Amino acid sequence: xxxxxxxxxxxxxxxxxxxxxxxxxxxxxxxxxxxxxxxxxxxxxxxxxxxxxxxxxxxxxxxxxxxxxxxxxxxxxxxxxxxxxxxxxxxxxxxxxxxxxxxxxxxxxxxxxxxxxxxxxxxxxxxxxxxxxxxxxxxxxxxxxxxxxxxxxxxxxxxxxxxxxxxxxxxxxxxxxxxxxxxxxxxxxxxxxxxxxxxxxxxxxxxxxxxxxxxxxxxxxxxxxxxxxxxxxxxxxxxxxxxxxxxxxxxxxxxxxxxxxxxxxxxxxxxxxxxxxxxxxxxxxxxxxxxxxxxxxxxxxxxxxxxxxxxxxxxxxxxxxxxxxxxxxxxxxxxxxxxxxxxxxxxxxxxxxxxxxxxxxxxxxxxxxxxxxxxxxxxxxxxxxxxxxxxxxxxxxxxxxxxxxx
Amino acid sequence: xxxxxxxxxxxxxxxxxxxxxxxxxxxxxxxxxxxxxxxxxxxxxxxxxxxxxxxxxxxxxxxxxxxxxxxxxxxxxxxxxxxxxxxxxxxxxxxxxxxxxxxxxxxxxxxxxxxxxxxxxxxxxxxxxxxxxxxxxxxxxxxxxxxxxxxxxxxxxxxxxxxxxxxxxx
Numbered sequence: 001x002x003x004x005x006x007x008x009x010x011x012x013x014x015x016x017x018x019x020x021x022x023x024x025x026x027x028x029x030x031x032x033x034x035x036x037x038x039x040x041x042x043x044x045x046x047x048x049x050x051x052x053x054x055x056x057x058x059x060x061x062x063x064x065x066x067x068x069x070x071x072x073x074x075x076x077x078x079x080x081x082x083x084x085x086x087x088x089x090x091x092x093x094x095x096x097x098x099x100x101x102x103x104x105x106x107x108x109x110x111x112x113x114x115x116x117x118x119x120x121x122x123x124x125x126x127x128x129x130x131x132x133x134x135x136x137x138x139x140x141x142x143x144x145x146x147x148x149x150x151x152x153x154x155x156x157x158x159x160x161x162x163x164x165x166x167x168x169x170x171x172x173x174x175x176x177x178x179x180x181x182x183x184x185x186x187x188x189x190x191x192x193x194x195x196x197x198x199x200x201x202x203x204x205x206x207x208x209x210x211x212x213x214x215x216x217x218x219x220x221x222x223x224x225x226x227x228x229x230x231x232x233x234x235x236x237x238x239x240x241x242x243x244x245x246x247x248x249x250x251x252x253x254x255x256x257x258x259x260x261x262x263x264x265x266x267x268x269x270x271x272x273x274x275x276x277x278x279x280x281x282x283x284x285x286x287x288x289x290x291x292x293x294x295x296x297x298x299x300x301x302x303x304x305x306x307x308x309x310x311x312x313x314x315x316x317x318x319x320x321x322x323x324x325x326x327x328x329x330x331x332x333x334x335x336x337x338x339x340x341x342x343x344x345x346x347x348x349x350x351x352x353x354x355x356x357x358x359x360x361x362x363x364x365x366x367x368x369x370x371x372x373x374x375x376x377x378x379x380x381x382x383x384x385x386x387x388x389x390x391x392x393x394x395x396x397x398x399x400x401x402x403x404x405x406x
Numbered sequence: 407x408x409x410x411x412x413x414x415x416x417x418x419x420x421x422x423x424x425x426x427x428x429x430x431x432x433x434x435x436x437x438x439x440x441x442x443x444x445x446x447x448x449x450x451x452x453x454x455x456x457x458x459x460x461x462x463x464x465x466x467x468x469x470x471x472x473x474x475x476x477x478x479x480x481x482x483x484x485x486x487x488x489x490x491x492x493x494x495x496x497x498x499x500x501x502x503x504x505x506x507x508x509x510x511x512x513x514x515x516x517x518x519x520x521x522x523x524x525x526x527x528x529x530x531x532x533x534x535x536x537x538x539x540x541x542x543x544x545x546x547x548x549x550x551x552x553x554x555x556x557x558x559x560x561x562x563x564x565x566x567x568x569x570x571x572x573x574x575x576x
């Protein structure tokens with residue numbers, strides 16, 4: 001019985017992992033700090049980065065700094081014309097920033113004691129844009145998902161949905177756009193915004209770039225060494241009925257002590273009358289610290305640690321944590337080797353901590369195209385059944401991705 | 407099959423998918439078939455025997471007799487009121503909450519009706535997603551249409567830019 005319980009837990013967790021990985025990823029490369037970019041605004045239309053379109057400058061940097069140049073001088077100040085939208089074939093006015101992502105993956109997952117699971121996954125098929133007229137901004141994204149991302153869905157079926165992860169209106173409060181006031185559906189400002197949206201720090205805090213965006217009003221700033229954003233959360237209006245919507249706040253602030261070192265803190269509180277997971281009234285708190293550091297240009301260290309506490313009516317309290325440390329080594333421009341370690345405890349009664357390790361390789365081999373391979377070994381803590389003891393389930397995951405961005 | 411039955415079934419399927427997804431997303435402790443639970447329900451409600459899906463009674467909470475992580479709306483409801491696998495006291499507490507807050511569902515069971523077919527079970531306790539549009543084939547059509555419109559717009563912009571002499575040399 002205990003073995004079957006472990007397998008059940010493992011399958012459930014692995015299924016969760018599969019669903020997580022079956023959903024999208026976005027462009028968010030916090031390791032750009034190796035080039036002295038501590039802020040996001042120069043390259044991203046979203047002031048906190050990660051989501052939505054790139055600026056013209058960002059496109060140029062993606063060509064100059066991101067991809068492999070095969071012997072050409074990468075220090076040239078002039079970006080290739082192909083860095084533009086649709087490889088530069090379609091010129092756009094400066095006020096209009098458009099983009100798109102298509103990411104397909106082969107996913108393989110082996111849970112100890114369960115059959116091997118393998119499938120092809122469309123992780124992302126999105127188009128997005130940002131319009132700037134004077135100080136006014138409007139941004140939005142639309143995409144199609146065969147499976148998952150229900151919380152971003154515009155349509156209403158369990159599969160094959162049209163989704164919109166983000167759509168917002170904003171106004172820049174000063175001449176250089178350092179202060180931006182926005183309203184609409186946006187990614188929650190919390191922690192390090194990065195492409196690995198399945199990291200436990202993102203999942204446990206529900207702050208990933210996949211479909212965890214919420215509606216609300218946000219004020220962001222990015223000037224000199226300081227950047228931050230605070231968002232009043234009004235709920236996800238793509239979930240019904242209203243009692244499932246979380247309301248509260250989410251915020252982070254980051255200080256760049258050096259051009260290659262930034263440290264920050266995040267905080268989040270929400271209340272939902274009926275939690276989307278537990279189905280009961282839930283007061284959810286998350287607080288954390290994060291840091292990015294490039295001791296040498298070829299190496300970047302990223303780390304984050306968050307505590308998560310949930311007060312659940314009829315289900316007691318759950319106090320847990322999630323933390324990760326990632327080392328990104330770029331021996332050759334455009335080729336990244338990454339090692340990531342994670343720890344997490346969801347806070348269930350008697351739940352032992354879970355651990356995993358990622359070994360990842362990413363190659364930005366051509367303009368607008370990159371490949372990625374991840375190998376993940378997880379040791380998942382299984383809570384003790386009544387009268388029993390806790391245990392662990394081992395999971396091995398492989399994910400090979402092909403990514404094109406417009 | 408009537409349109410309302412189809413709608414109800416679709417809603418129920420959506421609810422099951424949604425809850426499984428939500429559980430999986432957070433690594434929450436998942437509900438599994440607990441063999442003693444059907445009998446515990448019988449005893450708690452003072453029923454003469456298993457009245458739903460005899461003889462096992464698993465389908466009161468799960469879509470199939472093999473149990474697993476998927477839950478019927480009534481199973482979701484019990485979980486929302488704190489049922490823990492293998493913990494009959496948590497089941498007893500949850501059933502008393504259902505009796506207090508959703509007495510019609512308990513009446514369904516007592517009368518031999520499947521509470522999962524009661525619209526109240528699906529409507530009250532399952533999140534729904536999206537706006538008003540139906541997904542499925544329509545979503546694919548909309549995606550194709552959106553792509554077509556986007557390409558048409560871009561081509562039009564490009565033509566306009568060329569006419570204005572601002573186009574980048576190709």
